[in-house]
Amino acid sequence: MIGWKGNMTELNPPLSLCGVLLSLSISILLLAAVITPAVAAEYTIDGDLDDWGVNPSNNSWDAAPPALSVYENWRPVDLLLLAQITIRGLNSAT
Amino acid sequence: MYAADGGAYIYFAIITSMPPEGYNYTWWGDWNQYHLIPGDLALNLDADSSTGDCGYEYGIKLTNDSRTIEGEIGDVFYMPDWEKISPDNISQNYMVNFSNMVDNSSAGTKTGHAEIVYTHYTDWPEDNGAPNYVIEMRVPKEALGIYGNGTADLLATVSCTNDALMIENFSYTPVPEFATIAVPLAMTLGLFYYYRRKRQKREG
Numbered sequence: 001m002i003g004w005k006g007n008m009t010e011l012n013p014p015l016s017l018c019g020v021l022l023s024l025s026i027s028i029l030l031l032a033a034v035i036t037p038a039v040a041a042e043y044t045i046d047g048d049l050d051d052w053g054v055n056p057s058n059n060s061w062d063a064a065p066p067a068l069s070v071y072e073n074w075r076p077v078d079l080l081l082l083a084q085i086t087i088r089g090l091n092s093a094t
Numbered sequence: 095m096y097a098a099d100g101g102a103y104i105y106f107a108i109i110t111s112m113p114p115e116g117y118n119y120t121w122w123g124d125w126n127q128y129h130l131i132p133g134d135l136a137l138n139l140d141a142d143s144s145t146g147d148c149g150y151e152y153g154i155k156l157t158n159d160s161r162t163i164e165g166e167i168g169d170v171f172y173m174p175d176w177e178k179i180s181p182d183n184i185s186q187n188y189m190v191n192f193s194n195m196v197d198n199s200s201a202g203t204k205t206g207h208a209e210i211v212y213t214h215y216t217d218w219p220e221d222n223g224a225p226n227y228v229i230e231m232r233v234p235k236e237a238l239g240i241y242g243n244g245t246a247d248l249l250a251t252v253s254c255t256n257d258a259l260m261i262e263n264f265s266y267t268p269v270p271e272f273a274t275i276a277v278p279l280a281m282t283l284g285l286f287y288y289y290r291r292k293r294q295k296r297e298g
Contacts, residue, residue, distance in 0.1 A: 041100035047213040047228045049107055052096055056218035067098035070261045
């Protein structure tokens with residue numbers, strides 16, 4: 001009996017260690033899956049878009065993923081209307 | 095325009111040449127002066143163009159102009175009325191037919207407030223001779239009624255609506271609840287404690 005008990009003592013610690021490691025791995029994966037979206041994006045509201053990965057002076061117009069980016073050249077309204085009126089004027093003159 | 099999902103918040107950023115206080119524009123057609131203002135940010139969060147005025151059931155106030163809905167810059171409204179603030183005669187090339195939330199006793203319920211900075215953009219001070227501004231905001235998902243996964247369409251414009259930017263199919267996730275974090279954490283600690291006790295018993 002003593003020998004049998006002794007064998008169990010030798011076998012159990014590695015088995016327990018495997019169990020703990022396996023459980024820990026599963027739990028960490030679960031935690032990571034839940035927490036990742038929560039910590040994936042966090043930006044300081046300061047009017048500086050460097051933390052988005054955006055810095056036009058370095059020609060970086062695209063935000064770093066997973067943020068989405070859409071852009072075009074927003075023109076000053078008066079320049080746009082001036083161009084339209086000029087074109088309309090030229091059309092009516094011809 | 096930029097958008098990102100960040101846990102309990104959604105983040106937006108817009109670079110624009112429209113100053114926060116607006117812009118006096120003299121139209122060459124009648125020599126009258128018109129005060130152009132920033133448009134409010136419009137959000138269609140249910141991917142259904144039939145809910146909400148013009149299909150946008152949420153809006154974030156980006157101007158203090160008296161022609162728009164009463165409140166503070168950053169206020170979030172549910173089911174507001176949308177209107178195009180500037181007259182059509184100065185908007186011969188308009189891209190959308192609304193720009194701002196307006197007061198209407200039967201529409202527009204304030205659901206929360208977004209943290210907003212609307213300031214001169216120092217990294218790109220001007221474009222075509224006009225100063226640039228950046229609008230950066232953090233909106234609580236709770237204020238937008240987000241309790242599950244979904245996709246959204248976002249629209250940013252100015253009161254004349256000659257320019258508009260749209261982000262389509264922006265994916266968002268629900269706010270992680272305490273239980274969804276606590277359960278795996280408790281499982282880990284419980285298992286650790288269980289195996290530790292078992293080992294201590296054996297050694298004892």
